[in-house]
Amino acid sequence: MVKPGMRKASTTFTLKIFEYIQSLTLSSQPGLIKEGTENFTLQHSMLQGVFEQQIWFFNGIEIKNSSHYLVKTQANSLVILRPNQNDTGEYAVLLTNPFRNATASQNVSVRYGPDEPTLEVHPIQSFYLAGDSLNLSCQANGFPQPVAEWVFGGKIISQKGVLNLANVQTSQGGVYTCRLVNEDTKESRQKNMNLTVYERPVGNPECLVQSVNAINLQYHCGWVGGTPQAQLSFPELSNSSSGAGNFSLTVNASDSLNGKTIQCMAEHPVEQNKCNITASSPVAFLPIMRTTVDSGGKIVVTICCFSKASPKAVVSWFSGNETVINGSIYQISSNTSQLMIRHYNVSNFLLQNYTCTCRNPLGSKKREIQLQGPSISDSSLFPNQNGTIVTLTWEVPSMSVVTGFDIQMKGPDLLSKNRNGPLTKSSSNVYRTIQQKPGSARSTDIFFLDPKLTYWFQVIPKARMTNGEPSKIHRIGPGHQPRYPVPRPVDKVKNSQPNITANNMLKGALKSPPDYNRLQKTLSEKSVSLPAFIPPPPTRLATTV
Structure with a gap:
């Protein structure tokens, strides 16, 4: 500027020309944001316009430069360093100039997971019995929500987060693996769960004792079936020996074991049980004899010797001083308790004395047998x-x-x-x-x-x-009716109740009278009524005190 007579005056200034901001948009790199990557960038662009200032926001809060955020004004961008799942949200940029301002926003989702899976079983139990019903659940955080699949025995058995098991069996016990997959990132994690299914053994434990070489005793205990098999032991016989399912223990026979009750302890995760067995020597017995005739007309005498014993007694037979062996005359049963003797003539039976001996590892009992000819006692x-x-x-x-x-x-x-005449x-x-x-x-x-x-x-x-x-x-006949025996008199007697039947008074030599009303008669005989037996009147019974 010049004024006459004066010196010049001048100044310098900058003229800024702004255009209206139009069509402001945001974009991200990379398009799929994954947790743990180096970084991702948000960049704005516009169709036209000039801005003086840019401000970035996350969920409405202004973003400042930090170790996590880097605002690049010249590059029109926001860089997020080491993104994580917490960076998911709405990002916005505000551009301003003296005449106009504009805003653009974008929702950003950071893919992450799956996190550590959480496995649960309902109902919660340390083990399950065959036939129970239960369900297994598997879940974990992640975006998008991870997809679950269950693997058992190397095969995928379900692709749901909850696995329902109804009427579970022992074959379904074992390791179940839950695998969770993020379908966007293809990341996966898995976790195992061990399912224990037991089955109770069948029935109850069973005990027995057997003879070994006619010298030793073998105690046996069995409780079959079940998963796992029951553990069996005889604590009174051994503290170190045991077995599963079936267990036997052989010991030396001794007098201390005769009549002693030994207990088998049966241990199973579902139940504890037991059984008892008592070994005993043979007891006194009476032989039993029966006589028949075979198809060849031979008399067959069968003698049975049985003595109660545990383990079961083995019977040995002797004729005189000689051991009886199977042959044409003698036949011993497979269990040794019976001896069959065959002869045509009864006198052959009376020439020999027989002896049977019942023996087990704890002792023996012997009986001598003298056969008699046909007789009535x-x-x-x-x-x-x-x-x-x-x-x-x-x-x-x-x-x-x-x-x-x-x-x-x-x-x-x-x-x-006689059908046509009188009685003859x-x-x-x-x-x-x-x-x-x-x-x-x-x-x-x-x-x-x-x-x-x-x-x-x-x-x-x-x-x-x-x-x-x-x-x-x-x-x-007339005057010769049988008389019942009359007790002999004694010094002291006891009056009995009159309720005494003939059966009571016939103990001893005489037998009970028959019930004639039950005799089977022909049609012609039924026309004549059969008298019932009437007992004699009560009598005084003598009792020695």
Whole structure:
């Protein structure tokens, strides 16, 4: 500027020309932001315009330069260093000039995860029983939400976060792996869970004791089935030996073990159980003998010797001083408890004495056996009230060889019913066989008798063709009714209650009278009513004090 007569005056200034800011946008590099990468950059751009100032915001809060953020004004950008999941949110930039300002924003998602998986089981138990139902859950934080898959036995069995197991079985016990995958970053993590499934063994433990070489005792305990198998032991016999499922322990037989109860302890995760076993030596016993006839007509005598013992006693047989062995005459059963002897002639049985010895590792018991010929030890006769029917009973010694019985009678013939005529009868003074009974029989019924006449009866024991001594003779007829035995008098007696039946008074030599009402009769015989047996009146019983 010039003023006449004066010096010049001048100044310098800068003229800024601004355009309106239009179409402001934000972009990011890289497009997929992953946690743990070096950095990512937000950059703004506009269609036209000039700005004097740029301000960056994160979720509405202004961003300043720091170790995590770097604002590059010349590059129109914001750099986020080492991004993490907390950097997910809304980013915005504000551009201003003297005439106009503009804002642009962008939502940024940082992909991360999966984090450490969390495994849970419901219901929570240390173990599960076969048949239980449960579920396994697997979850972890991440963006996007990780996808779960379950792996068991090397195979994918589910692709859900919750694995439901209903009616679980022992085969389903083991290691389950949950694998979580971030589908955007392809990152994955996995975690294992061990599932324990038990099954109770079947029933209860079972104990037994066996003989080993007829010298030692072997105690055995078994509790089969179950997962895992039960652990078994005999603490009283050994503190160091045990087994699973089935366990045996062999020890020397000794008197201290005779009658001693030994306990087997059975340990299973589900249950503790036990069983007991007592070893014992053979006890005194009585041989049992029966007689039959085989298809070849030979008399077969079977002797059984059994003594209660644990372990089971083994029986050895002797004829005189010689050991009995299997052959044509002798046959010993597989369990050694029975001896079968075959002969045609009963006299061959009476020539030998037999001995059976029952033995186990804890001891032995012996019995000598003397067989007898066919014989009867006792017999009785019981008539009905009218005297028309009698029941004959007899006993046989335990070692008597008997294959059958002849029932003999002397006197008039038995009455018979003629369909077309009256009852007929005759008489005989010699004994004649009226019935034949097998060796197992011990009684017979005889009818019809004339109560006005006298009859004599006897029983002949037989061993095939050999007859034994007859039983005592039983007579029945007028004035000869059988009498029940009367107790002999003693110094002191005790009055009994009148409620005494014939059965009570017939203990000893005589047998209980039969129930004639139960006899099976033909149609023609049913027209005649059969009398019931009526016991005699009560009597005083003598008792020695």
